[in-house]
Amino acid sequence: MHHRRHTARDRGLQPLNLTSMLDVCFLLLVFFALTASFAIDEGVLPTELPDEGRGVAVDAPPPVEPIRIVLTPQNTDGVRIEVQSVHQPVPANSERLYLMLDSWRFDQQTGQGLFDASNPVVIRVSGAVRWQHVVDVYNAVLRAKYTNVGIVGNERDA
Amino acid sequence: MTSMLDVVFLLIIFFILATNFAAKDVPRMDTPEPNVSLAEQWDKPNARVINLLADPAAPGEVGEVLLQGGRGSYPMSAQGLADLTESLYQMRQRMPALEIDVRADRSLPYDRVEPVLDAIKAAGIFRVNLVAQLQRGGVAP
Numbered sequence: 001m002h003h004r005r006h007t008a009r010d011r012g013l014q015p016l017n018l019t020s021m022l023d024v025c026f027l028l029l030v031f032f033a034l035t036a037s038f039a040i041d042e043g044v045l046p047t048e049l050p051d052e053g054r055g056v057a058v059d060a061p062p063p064v065e066p067i068r069i070v071l072t073p074q075n076t077d078g079v080r081i082e083v084q085s086v087h088q089p090v091p092a093n094s095e096r097l098y099l100m101l102d103s104w105r106f107d108q109q110t111g112q113g114l115f116d117a118s119n120p121v122v123i124r125v126s127g128a129v130r131w132q133h134v135v136d137v138y139n140a141v142l143r144a145k146y147t148n149v150g151i152v153g154n155e156r157d158a
Numbered sequence: 159m160t161s162m163l164d165v166v167f168l169l170i171i172f173f174i175l176a177t178n179f180a181a182k183d184v185p186r187m188d189t190p191e192p193n194v195s196l197a198e199q200w201d202k203p204n205a206r207v208i209n210l211l212a213d214p215a216a217p218g219e220v221g222e223v224l225l226q227g228g229r230g231s232y233p234m235s236a237q238g239l240a241d242l243t244e245s246l247y248q249m250r251q252r253m254p255a256l257e258i259d260v261r262a263d264r265s266l267p268y269d270r271v272e273p274v275l276d277a278i279k280a281a282g283i284f285r286v287n288l289v290a291q292l293q294r295g296g297v298a299p
Contacts, residue, residue: 127269
């Protein structure tokens with residue numbers, strides 16, 4: 001006995017025309033391919049802008065001497081990082097700055113260190129210093145676990 | 159035909175899932191890349207982005223100041239910054255906990271970024287997040 005497979009045509013149905021659906025699919029594909037913008041590897045470093053008119057950002061009485069970090073341009077795109085609070089060699093880069101600040105931070109377990117983590121740190125920046133260096137130094141101070149960090153222009157009084 | 163349709167559907171699903179439409183707020187630029195970055199993931203609902211794009215024709219100059227990725231463009235002039243402050247002030251009225259993500263090109267000098275920070279402060283917003291590259295390979299120690 002011969003069984004023949006019944007097609008849609010045999011049953012009186014028209015074969016499904018996929019052309020228009022394919023058109024739509026390709027249009028969607030082109031749209032997504034052109035507009036795709038994949039997730040970028042960016043994050044944020046939270047900060048609080050200093051407000052000269054709102055009072056002092058530091059609320060720890062008595063007033064404490066801030067650690068002042070001065071950034072000035074060096075060569076074309078470089079930066080000179082200088083810590084003014086204490087007499088120390090000028091750090092060459094943000095990594096050395098981090099190590100220095102980290103070693104200065106008061107450690108409750110060992111009882112050693114010069115500054116509390118809440119000690120204000122003021123980053124004073126010359127106008128020509130690249131934003132890259134400003135954020136890099138700010139990140140280094142946060143890395144050293146200081147919590148009260150501000151960025152001000154060099155011509156302003158911190 | 160069927161297998162081609164399968165591939166097309168797979169590609170569509172891939173693009174739908176992988177596309178980040180929020181990235182429209184982040185036009186392409188080179189943001190700062192700190193050494194051992196502590197930057198946190200960027201998903202604050204009460205934050206709005208200000209982009210400072212470098213001018214490709216004039217190195218060291220801001221080409222555009224974009225609030226929310228193009229919904230507001232402000233020139234780097236006194237009037238433009240005053241308009242930016244006004245826009246931010248209006249936003250802060252609607253959203254008191256407003257924070258601003260400052261996303262600036264790494265090549266810009268600080269004196270081109272500072273006026274924008276001042277404009278943000280003038281709007282009464284002091285909580286600012288500096289956008290930087292995340293630490294490659296995971297969280298910084």
